[in-house]
Structure formats: C-alpha cells, structure tokens
Amino acid sequence: MSYTLGQEQLDGIEEILQRDLIDVGVRCVFLIDMAGNIIANRDNGKIKHDVYSLAALAAGNFGAVSAMAKIIGEGEFSLLFHKGKKENIHFNKIITEFLLITIFSNDISLGFLRLKVNETVEKVKQVLESVQAS
Amino acid sequence: MAFVNPKKKEVQVKIVYYGPGRGGKTTNLEYIYQKFSSRIKTEMVTIKTHGDRTLFFDFLPFDIGKVNGYDVKIQLYTVPGQVKYNATRRLVLRGVDGIVFVADAMAVRREKNILSLKNLQQNLANYKKSVFKVPIVLQYNKVDLSEQGIPLLPIETMDKDLNSRLKTASFPASALTGTNVVMTMKKIISMTMAAIINELK
Numbered sequence: 430m431s432y433t434l435g436q437e438q439l440d441g442i443e444e445i446l447q448r449d450l451i452d453v454g455v456r457c458v459f460l461i462d463m464a465g466n467i468i469a470n471r472d473n474g475k476i477k478h479d480v481y482s483l484a485a486l487a488a489g490n491f492g493a494v495s496a497m498a499k500i501i502g503e504g505e506f507s508l509l510f511h512k513g514k515k516e517n518i519h520f521n522k523i524i525t526e527f528l529l530i531t532i533f534s535n536d537i538s539l540g541f542l543r544l545k546v547n548e549t550v551e552k553v554k555q556v557l558e559s560v561q562a563s
Numbered sequence: 564m565a566f567v568n569p570k571k572k573e574v575q576v577k578i579v580y581y582g583p584g585r586g587g588k589t590t591n592l593e594y595i596y597q598k599f600s601s602r603i604k605t606e607m608v609t610i611k612t613h614g615d616r617t618l619f620f621d622f623l624p625f626d627i628g629k630v631n632g633y634d635v636k637i638q639l640y641t642v643p644g645q646v647k648y649n650a651t652r653r654l655v656l657r658g659v660d661g662i663v664f665v666a667d668a669m670a671v672r673r674e675k676n677i678l679s680l681k682n683l684q685q686n687l688a689n690y691k692k693s694v695f696k697v698p699i700v701l702q703y704n705k706v707d708l709s710e711q712g713i714p715l716l717p718i719e720t721m722d723k724d725l726n727s728r729l730k731t732a733s734f735p736a737s738a739l740t741g742t743n744v745v746m747t748m749k750k751i752i753s754m755t756m757a758a759i760i761n762e763l764k
C-alpha cells in the first residue's frame with residue numbers, strides 16, 4: 430500500500446512551515462507520518478541533521494509514549510517536549526497519522542514556540558484533511 | 564505504507580526484518596551496512612540493551628537509485644525478537660511495506676520460528692494487514708553452523724513449518740558470513756516495489 434499528496438498540497442505545507450516556523454527562528458521542522466516517512470521538511474540552511482534517522486526515531490518515540498498513555502488510561506499525549514542545554518525538540522500530533530517536529534534553540538521561548546506550532550498545526554491540518562476528503 | 568512524494572520525485576519504502584530473538588536480524592543489517600558503506604551516508608541507528616539484544620529497533624536507510632524516474636529510499640528496520648518486547652515490535656510494523664522473516668535454522672529453535680511467524684500474523688492483523696498479502700520473503704539463517712557440527716533443521720522441514728501456506732521465496736543464508744544476505748534483500752525490495760508500482764497503476 431502507498432499514498433501520496435499532490436504537488437500543490439506539498440507546496441502549501443512547505444510554505445506554511447517556512448513562514449510560520451523557520452522565518453520566526455525555528456532551526457528545523459519536519460512533518461512525518463507514524464510509519465516514519467518524511468512528508469515535508471524545512472530548515473534554516475545552517476544545519477544538516479540526518480532527517481531520515483530522526484524521523485524513524487521520532488515515530489518510534491511517539492508511538493512508545495502513546496502506548497504508555499493507553500496503559501495508564503490516558504487517551505493520548507498529543508504533544509511532547511524534550512529539553513536540552515542548547516537544542517530542544519517539540520512533537521505535536523496532527524490528526525491521527527501525522528507528527529510535526531520542531532527543533533529550536535533557547536533563543537525562542539517555549540511559550541512562543543507553542544503558539545506558533547499551534548497555528549501551524551491548524552493550517553497543516555486543513556491541507557491534510559482536504560486531501561483525505563478528496 | 565510507502566509515501567510517494569511527487570514534488571521531490573521520491574518514494575520512501577519501509578521494509579522490516581522480523582523473526583525470533585537471536586535469529587540474526589540485526590546481523591543482516593550490520594552486514595548490509597558494511598557491504599554498502601560507500602552508498603550509505605548515515606550511521607546505522609540501533610536501540611539495544613547491554614547484551615546487544617535489540618530493545619526497540621535498528622534502522623538503516625538505503626538508496627537504491629531511480630525506479631520509473633523516482634528516487635527510491637528503502638528504510639530497513641529490525642524488530643526486537645524477544646517475546647517480552649511485543650509492544651515495541653508492533654510499533655515498528657506500523658506502515659510496513661515488505662517483510663523479511665529471519666528464521667533460525669538451528670534445530671533447537673524450531674518452535675521459536677513457528678511462534679514468531681504466528682506472532683507476526685497477529686501483529687499485522689492489528690493493522691488490518693495479512694501475512695498473505697504483504698510482500699514477504701523467508702530467510703533460513705545460520706546455515707554456516709553445520710560446519711561446526713551443530714544440528715540444523717532440514718530445508719524441507721523449515722519449508723513445511725513456515726512456507727507451506729505462504730509459498731514465497733526462501734533463502735538459506737548466513738548473516739554472519741554474508742551468504743545470501745544481499746540476495747534476500749534484493750528479493751524483498753523487488754517484490755515490494757512491484758507491489759507498490761502495481762497499486763499506483
């Protein structure tokens with residue numbers, strides 16, 4: 430089985446990621462599915478992470494945390510945050526199948542990041558839902 | 564589930580090595596990683612315990628170049644084979660496109676192989692998939708051990724135990740020496756790509 434998104438949708442998503450996250454100072458952002466596939470990614474051009482490995486680990490990590498949530502009777506944890514000395518990672522679920530992952534440094538406050546991520550999630554959701562509906 | 568990206572002209576395909584604990588899944592990926600080190604630009608990702616057993620998965624991205632004008636990125640995964648890790652094993656299967664079932668050819672592991680195949684069937688059912696529909700290849704691993712006088716299962720026995728209903732390709736192999744490791748991988752890639760292309764038509 431395979432699935433695809435149209436060129437237009439992918440362009441739309443990348444534009445949202447660029448404008449709402451990279452342009453406000455996020456280092457790197459990617460949209461993945463729960464199988465670990467990368468749907469779209471953007472960065473500020475200054476870093477080169479191994480995005481495929483990151484995607485595989487992120488999907489596994491999120492899957493593990495979701496399974497824990499079920500065991501303790503919590504439907505799900507829809508977001509996750511890992512804090513480092515310089516770099517931080519934030520995960521946010523979109524619909525059931527997708528994850529938005531942002532990597533950002535301490536120049537950005539968590540509150541501001543959350544705000545921007547929430548806006549992005551809403552916009553990306555609309556694009557993804559329009560595809561699913563069609 | 565493979566993701567086709569028309570913008571980047573790229574397809575991402577997920578292939579999972581499944582099978583009983585200590586059967587040689589990680590060793591398969593390690594061999595592939597060494598053999599194709601010039602083509603694999605990233606490190607192999609492994610999440611394992613002290614004793615070298617896989618705790619969550621191994622991950623190795625592998626570019627096979629262009630098929631029908633699309634860049635094909637094969638993502639090789641292994642599951643943890645130990646019975647107690649079923650929750651994580653199931654997570655790794657999410658969105659799988661093709662499976663290599665690595666059976667252990669040692670005579671003492673006969674029962675473990677059969678149980679692991681049953682477990683695969685159950686875990687796939689969890690994603691509404693069937694072992695009879697997903698592309699799958701069998702590998703009978705550790706055949707090199709016969710030289711040391713260790714009792715192995717005859718091929719016919721393994722075929723009867725594991726392949727009588729699947730009726731798919733099977734390879735006697737040694738992940739340690741590399742015998743048929745690449746053949747196994749090539750076979751599952753070609754079967755998986757055929758299934759994906761067929762479906763896109």
Ligand SMILES: Nc1nc2c(ncn2[C@@H]2O[C@H](COP(=O)(O)OP(=O)(O)OP(=O)(O)O)[C@@H](O)[C@H]2O)c(=O)[nH]1
Nearest residue numbers: 584585586587588589590617643644705737738739
């Ligand atoms: N002689 C021989 N030993 C092998 C072969 N393949 C794997 N082994 C050995 O068997 C042991 C287990 O191999 P792994 O590759 O770690 O097995 P695994 O299937 O990944 O095991 P789990 O991670 O627990 O599921 C190791 O000591 C390997 O060196 C083989 O073809 N021949």
Ligand SMILES: [Mg+2]
Nearest residue numbers: 588589616617
């Ligand atoms: Mg292993």
